[in-house]
Amino acid sequence: MTAQRLTNADIHDLTEWRRMLHRRPELSGEEVETARTVAATLKATGPDRILTGLGGHGVAALYDSGQPGPRVLLRCELDGLPIQELSDAEHRSETDGKAHLCGHDGHMAMLAGMARLLGRQRPATGSVVLLFQPAEETGEGAARVVSDPGFDAIRPDYAFAVHNYPGMPLGEVGVVAGPASCASRGMRVRLTGKTAHASLPETGLSPAPALSRLMVEMTGLSEGADLADPAFALVTVCHARLGEPAFGIAPGEAELYVTLRSLTDTRMEALVAAAESLAQDAAGAGLGLSIDYHDIFPACANDAKAAEIVRRAADMLGLSSGPGCLPMRPSEDFGHFGTRACLAFILLGNGTNGPVLHNPDYDFPDDLIGLGCALFAAIVEDVLGS
Structure with missing residues (x-):
């Protein structure tokens, strides 16, 4: 054969x-x-x-x-x-x-x-x-x-x-x-606040500060220069959306797509927990928060x-x-x-x-x-x- x-x-x-x-x-x-x-x-x-x-x-x-x-x-x-x-x-x-x-x-x-x-x-x-x-x-x-x-x-x-x-x-x-x-998974974070007129942003609740914070902090979870390190982790920001594409509306909702990647499934579990903790901290007590996962690979x-x-x-x-x-x-x-x-x-x-x-x-x-x-x-x- x-x-x-x-x-x-x-x-x-x-x-x-x-x-x-x-x-x-x-x-x-x-x-x-x-x-x-x-x-x-x-x-x-x-x-x-x-x-x-x-x-x-x-x-x-x-x-x-x-x-x-x-x-x-x-x-x-x-x-x-x-x-x-x-x-x-x-x-x-x-x-x-x-x-x-x-x-x-x-x-x-x-x-x-x-x-x-x-x-x-x-x-x-x-x-x-x-x-x-x-x-x-x-x-x-x-x-x-x-x-x-x-x-x-x-x-x-x-x-x-x-x-x-x-x-x-x-x-x-x-x-x-x-x-x-590597193990990997797509993490979608949704933040919900309250829209307002752009001239009166203080009457709403914008997720913009939380979104900006997460875009930086999520990538900070990356660890290890290469795959020789068993603690290797990589977080990649893939997509972000804030409010509507309009000048008269202060945003009331946002989405962030990130990909989490690790060498082992055990390391992925820890990475997921850390990413979710960051999202909860950024949302604080005021914003609504939902998280779901896609394209999950062991x-x-x-x-x-x-x-x-x-x-x-x-x-x-x-x-x-x-x-x-x-x-x-x-x-x-x-x-x-x-x-x-x-x-x-x-x-x-x-x-x-x-x-x-x-x-x-x-x-x-x-x-x-x-x-x-x-x-x-x-x-x-x-x-x-x-």
């Missing part, structure tokens, strides 16, 4: 399939057509079972050897981003304001390649699950998949995911034991055994491996799969000179389709045999 068994025709087909997906992006929770396309592609490879509707629009295919052994889950993502693509490529997004600018289309192509290989030859023992997960970008998808009753039928012993990563040499494998990506930590499997797979393929850009500040909901599985989140370098993820001119490099599939295949062979 090595990468060499992917033929030139396979690579051509997978490249065209990836570009088709790129033209038709769907956002988190809306991946209806993408899921339908994936299910049809998987069905053609003859899996032993296909599950649809997992955690929303998730799709999974099971390839069983018929022999006792572990179950290995390989995961990719279905969703695109709410960003306008800036590209002259023929396969650019056909939907305004939506685009695959994180490479999820390429990750799907890697797993579609694995489906071809597994369809031709099952592993020697155990079974493999190919999971196409919804809603990764919002942090909701993995949690919903894991809590879906249908997931019990495919719950794995090992779980692996590859993410392409700009800034690393093409084909370099990034893997570590321990923290791989920290993702790799199991040492799974990380070593990845390193051996890279060595077998002659690929350079090391920590790469791990642990990384961006968040990943893949950590949810580590509750009961031996897990590894892997970076695969896509070059050092291109646009970074989520940039409007980013595009997945098609050369990674074969490399990513080969890495997955080598991992499966290491765990289950060929």
Whole structure:
């Protein structure tokens, strides 16, 4: 089941399939057509079972050897981003304001390649699950998949995911034991006072001083110069709104959006408590205060055994491996799969000179389709045999 068994025709087909997906992006929770396309592609490879509707629009295919052994889950993502693509490529997004600018289309192509290989030859023992997960970008998808009753039928012993990563040499494998990506969550703070005529501001209650104070104090919760510090925390002010865009009204309400980020879930708990305390102090006794959270991602930590499997797979393929850009500040909901599985989140370098993820001119490099599939295949062979 090595990468060499992917033929030139396979690579051509997978490249065209990836570009088709790129033209038709769907956002988190809306991946209806993408899921339908994936299910049809998987069905053609003859899996032993296909599950649809997992955690929303998730799709999974099971390839069983018929022999006792572990179950290995390989995961990719279905969703695109709410960003306008800036590209002259023929396969650019056909939907305004939506685009695959994180490479999820390429990750799907890697797993579609694995489906071809597994369809031709099952592993020697155990079974493999190919999971196409919804809603990764919002942090909701993995949690919903894991809590879906249908997931019990495919719950794995090992779980692996590859993410392409700009800034690393093409084909370099990034893997570590321990923290791989940060926990993060979006915190929305709402302050409510009382509007007034702009000529009589003293007759109202403006949240402007509290908002100004919070914009400074929230960022002051950041700690640690880099991810080598286990106490690392980063608070980023992302959006602020005060009152109405009018000259005759003193404001009576405000909103502040901040992103909280930490290396571990335990550190996140302390960071949340500190941020909420600041908000309560700023609101004081006069302003109304409400807080809610969005885009909640757990920290993702790799199991040492799974990380070593990845390193051996890279060595077998002659690929350079090391920590790469791990642990990384961006968040990943893949950590949810580590509750009961031996897990590894892997970076695969896509070059050092291109646009970074989520940039409007980013595009997945098609050369990674074969490399990513080969890495997955080598991992499966290491765990289950060929």
